[in-house]
Every structure is written in structure tokens, then in C-alpha cells.
Amino acid sequence: DIQMTQSPSSVSASVGDRVTITCRASQSISRWLVWYQQKPGKAPKLLIYTASSLQSGVPSRFSGSGSGTDFTLTISSLQPEDVATYYCQRANNFPPTFGGGTKVEIK
Amino acid sequence: QITLKESGPTLVKPTQTLTLTCTFSGFSLSTSGVAVGWIRQPPGKALEWLALIYWDDDRRYSPSLKSRLTITKDTSKNQVVLTLTNMDPVDTATYFCAHRHTIAVVAFDYWGQGTLVTVSS
Numbered sequence: 180d181i182q183m184t185q186s187p188s189s190v191s192a193s194v195g196d197r198v199t200i201t202c203r204a205s206q207s208i209s210r211w212l213v214w215y216q217q218k219p220g221k222a223p224k225l226l227i228y229t230a231s232s233l234q235s236g237v238p239s240r241f242s243g244s245g246s247g248t249d250f251t252l253t254i255s256s257l258q259p260e261d262v263a264t265y266y267c268q269r270a271n272n273f274p275p276t277f278g279g280g281t282k283v284e285i286k
Numbered sequence: 287q288i289t290l291k292e293s294g295p296t297l298v299k300p301t302q303t304l305t306l307t308c309t310f311s312g313f314s315l316s317t318s319g320v321a322v323g324w325i326r327q328p329p330g331k332a333l334e335w336l337a338l339i340y341w342d343d344d345r346r347y348s349p350s351l352k353s354r355l356t357i358t359k360d361t362s363k364n365q366v367v368l369t370l371t372n373m374d375p376v377d378t379a380t381y382f383c384a385h386r387h388t389i390a391v392v393a394f395d396y397w398g399q400g401t402l403v404t405v406s407s
Contacts, residue, residue, distance in 0.1 A: 270393040277335070
């Protein structure tokens with residue numbers, strides 16, 4: 180199976196800061212990567228699909244990039260409501276494996 | 287408006303079989319391309335995909351759990367049922383059902399709220 184590795188596992192930043200999360204696949208997945216946001220006690224929410232396409236209703240401060248094995252989720256200006264754990268997931272085939280998650284907190 | 291909701295027992299004993307039902311609205315599992323999946327999350331841990339069923343009854347399973355999982359659908363009731371046999375305490379998790387995003391091979395754009403299942407004697 181293709182493994183998905185996220186870094187860092189946690190990040191603490193100030194409101195307004197730029198936050199970058201990376202996801203690495205153990206084999207090329209082209210652009211078949213999605214990002215989810217999960218707030219405590221809630222279900223995951225789809226943020227980004229096909230590496231860089233913003234899901235409807237998601238604020239434009241979220242963006243995704245990358246292809247092949249290396250991907251990035253960026254929050255351009257961190258807001259208090261962005262406190263959550265973020266997961267990447269490969270979306271090109273079965274099994275769809277998830278990364279280990281990155282917890283984003285406010286400093 | 288798409289909604290999904292999981293239902294089932296909150297507590298099961300080791301070796302028992304877990305049966306969870308996902309009841310959905312806002313789409314039909316008889317429409318070409320539509321699929322519903324199950325994902326679980328042990329407390330404090332990452333997400334793990336379990337199974338997916340397509341509109342045409344094609345089924346996919348997690349390789350590590352395939353021998354224990356069964357996914358079925360009842361199109362007339364707008365339900366998808368997941369069974370997991372021989373439950374163990376390591377299967378304690380929140381179980382989510384979700385609607386497959388049609389752009390990707392497998393990604394999920396609408397999720398249920400999840401149901402916490404505890405395995406304990």
C-alpha cells in the first residue's frame with residue numbers, strides 16, 4: 180500500500196500567520212490528493228481535492244499544491260476557527276490511505 | 287442537500303459482530319457513479335478507510351480487514367450497512383459513513399456525524 184506521511188505532527192502559530200503542512204506519498208499519486216479539516220468532536224470536512232482545487236464553500240485562505248509525491252496545504256492567514264487537525268489522503272486508488280494528521284493550534 | 291447518519295450499538299463485546307447502518311438523503315445509490323464508504327477513527331488517532339460500495343454493487347474493502355468486513359446497500363431504504371465480525375478492543379473507534387466525491391477515485395465530500403463504538407466485556 181502507498182503510505183502517506185504528514186509533517187509536522189503539530190504546529191502552533193499566531194493569528195494571521197502563514198501555516199504550511201506537508202504530505203508525502205511513498206509512490207507517485209499524480210495530483211490525486213485530498214485534504215480534510217477535522218475539528219474536535221466533528222466529522223472531517225473536505226477542503227481540497229485533486230491537490231489544489233478548493234471545495235465549494237471553503238475560504239480562499241486555504242490552498243493546496245504539489246504533484247507526484249510531495250504536497251502542501253497552506254493557510255495564508257491563520258484564523259481562530261482554523262484550529263483543527265488536518266489530514267491528507269491519497270485519492271487515486273484503493274486503499275485510500277490517510278496521513279497521520281497535523282494538529283494546528285493558536286499560539 | 288446531502289446528509290448521512292450512522293446508527294448502531296455503542297457497546298459490543300469481544301468476538302461479537304458489529305452491524306452499523308448509514309441512512310442517507312439527498313442522493314440515490316442507484317445513480318451512476320454514486321458510492322458510500324465507511325471510515326473509522328480510534329480515539330486520538332488517525333482516520334482509517336474500511337469499505338466502499340458503488341451504485342452498481344461493486345464493493346471494495348480494506349485489505350487488512352477484508353476477511354472481517356461486509357458492506358451492503360438497500361437502495362429502497364437509502365441505507366448502507368457495514369458488518370465487522372470478531373470485534374476486538376482495538377476496534378474501538380468512531381465509525382463514519384460518507385458520500386464519495388465524484389471527481390476522485392475515492393474521496394469523501396459529505397460525512398455523517400459518526401458513532402462511537404466501544405468494544406469491552
